[in-house]
Amino acid sequence: MAADERPTPPPELDRVDREALEEFTKRDAATLREVSAYLEEVAAWKERREGADDESISDEADAEPYPDGVPERATVSVTEIAGTEYDYYQWREGDEIRSETVRR
Numbered sequence: 001m002a003a004d005e006r007p008t009p010p011p012e013l014d015r016v017d018r019e020a021l022e023e024f025t026k027r028d029a030a031t032l033r034e035v036s037a038y039l040e041e042v043a044a045w046k047e048r049r050e051g052a053d054d055e056s057i058s059d060e061a062d063a064e065p066y067p068d069g070v071p072e073r074a075t076v077s078v079t080e081i082a083g084t085e086y087d088y089y090q091w092r093e094g095d096e097i098r099s100e101t102v103r104r
Contacts, residue, residue, distance in 0.1 A: 006025075009021050066089065067089070067100060067102055069100070070089045070091065070100055071091050073091060074089040074090060074091035075089070075090045075091065076088070076089055077090075078104070079101070084103060084104075085103075085104040086101050086102060086103050086104060087101070087102045087103075087104055088100075088101050089101075089102070
């Protein structure tokens with residue numbers, strides 16, 4: 001590859017991946033090397049997780065079910081009020097934003 005020829009991204013990337021890569025092309029070489037090293041570590045971590053014998057590591061297996069009336073696409077955050085933890089669910093129905101708070 002010539003020094004002035006920009007590398008071509010892998011063809012199997014989706015739109016979001018391509019947009020992320022486009023943003024990285026604006027960074028300096030040192031930052032790209034740091035990000036590359038980090039991504040290698042993340043890939044190794046994911047491979048270790050996927051190869052683990054214990055199936056309970058899966059985020060979905062650990063997830064608690066949503067309360068009745070709360071769609072699975074709701075965003076969940078944990079809030080602590082006066083020493084008590086609550087799950088705060090928030091989702092959109094049409095133009096309205098709905099929410100529900102449930103004690104943990």
